[in-house]
Amino acid sequence: MKKPNTLHAAASVAACKMTRFILRKTGRGGTAIPGIVGLKVSRNILSAVSSGMKIIVVTGTNGKTTTCNMIEHALTSAGHDCLLNKSGANLLHGIASDLICSADWKGKAQHEYAVLECDEAALKQVVPYIRPKAIVVTNLFSDQVDRYGGVQNTLKEIRTGVERSPGSVLVLNAEDPVSASLAIDVPNKVVWYGLNETVGTQGQVDLADAGKCPKCGSDYTYDFHIYAQLGGFRCPQCGYKRHDPDVAVTSITEKSASGSVVHMRPGKKAEDQEVRIALPAVYNIYNAAASVAAILALKLPAKEAVDALSTARASFGRLEAFDLQGNRLQMILVKNPAGCNQAFTYITGLGEDFSAVLCLNNRTGDGHDISWIETTDYEKLVSDPHLKKLYVGGDKAEDLYARLQKAGASEETTELFTDYKALVEKLKEEQNPVFLLPNYTAMMELRDALSPDTGSRDFWE
Ligand SMILES: [Zn+2]
Incomplete structure (x- = not known):
């Protein structure tokens, strides 16, 4: 993407910052409007303000906000400087607001890293400008049916985004057959994360959401099941199956309202270790594993992410x-x-x-x-x-x-x-x-x- 000239960039940043300032003074969050204004002044401002920053984008149905918080917490705990789009405004204009306002007055990025929550359908709009180092997809479940027309349509939207960002490392949930299929026929490197079968089944497998084998169209069978369509899926016809995760949770030793204690292997060659996650519920164990995998995708030591999990804080709601x-x-x-x-x-x-x-x-x-x-x-x-x-x-x-x-x-x-x-x-x-x-x-x-x-x-x- 073409970068705007310095004058244009400065004008766009000024317009965006002023708009946000005024909106907040009048008691409004004003999450999308500053971005709309900034992009109006300079269409390519996003390339300029994200240039030089290492960006991680997190998308998927559930767990986006928590996973973003965990990654940001891991980066800042390890002493890195990191921007996070905290407002939860995760469409193009909301992301633009946060990125443009985070730049200096000349339109230059001021952070080393940025962790951005991104709506599933907005991914394809933002990645060509911001060129993320990593794209994390948490999972894909049926959600807001009237907006996306079912989980397979959401998958298509994300796939378009991935195809527009061949240089990004994909961070994928090994047990979700829907989002795992994003790894097929793309040049992107993949870091897989997952929970092994030791975690135990919680309810019925949702075959309707699992979809069909993307290679041959057969129904999946499951070696083990965790929840919804997540588990050890396998195609009985062609042999396509769940990838062995790079970051694997091998057992859960404690579950309470204040958090979980698990054993995790943070990398294919890493040692199994005990990890305390300061947020409760199994789905947060997935989010925790995703955050560790994202840190690996950035080629940073897994230790930075693993240690931070014991002090992770619940995000808004x-x-x-x-x-x-x-x-x-x-x-x-x-x-x-x-x-x-x-x-x-x-x-x-x-x-x-x-x-x-x-x-x-x-x-x-x-x-x-x-x-x-x-x-x-x-x-x-x-x-x-x-x-x-x-x-x-x-x-x-x-x-x-x-x-x-x-x-x-x-x-x-x-x-x-x-x-x-x-x-x-x-x-x-x-x-x-x-x-x-x-x-x-x-x-x-x-x-x-x-x-x-x-x-x-x-x-x-
Ligand atoms: Zn198959």
Whole structure:
């Protein structure tokens, strides 16, 4: 891509920075608008501001934000200077805002590394400009069906992005047959990460999402299964199968609300070692392995990533903990069956009494199609004897309530609410830990209602 001349670059950076400054002064996050303004002034500004920076892009359905945070934490803990697009604005203009504003006034990059969360469909728009060193794909599950038209379409979008970035090392989940197929017929180097079969099966294999063997079109069989379509897949016809992971989790020795202890082999020739991951749930073990693989893709020592995992912090809405008058609240953003089922596995696996808040909106930020609640395993949640109280809210509360009743939720313990402030008052009287499970825009409303009592951060901080 052609670089803009210095004058153009400086004008674009100035316009972008000024716009963001004004938006923040007036109390708005202003995540996409500065990027739109910056790109209007100079179409090629992204090449200029990312030149000289080593960039890691993270895409996929679930775990993008947490994986980005883990990679950034690993890099900064090892003393590297790193930019992270914290706001979660992961479309072209949001990424442009963060990159352009991070440059100096002449349009020169000021960071050594950048870790960028990128929407699946936006990947192909950004990679030609920013030429990432590594592209991490966390997994591909059915998500926001109305936006992408199914998981195979999302895969096509990402593949186009990969094809436009042949120099990037791919960091891929060995157990996801969908995203693993990105390694076929491309010149890119690949670093694989995975959980071995010792981790154990959690629920039914989702063959509908697994798709067909990309080589011969047959259905897969599984040697072992972890969750959704993740596991030891194999084609019985042509022999195409899961790659042996470079970064492998070989066992899980401890699981609790504050984290996991696992054994990990951080590289094909590395020694197995005990690793503490400061974030709970199996899906965060995947994110942790992905972050170690990303560090290897940058040709940095795995030790830098492994050591940092013990001090990783929950990001915005991803198992983020709040204190409400001495009681523990934990927020888990849920937006598709795979993520939601994994949240239920985590919560019910703790074996302690709890209450839960489920909120469902269907606004633009969430996807208008809420049919995914039909295939989500709410039965697992409502049949848990430790569940004491269930609060149900959001624009589509009634649909969700009906779904929960179908799953067997009792009328005595399930309560519909319409007012978030009133909900917070009720939560103050809760004796048990509370899990908050909203989708995206509902999470924003819930946070606003909670913030006077919990002092939560603004999302761009
Ligand atoms: Zn095959």
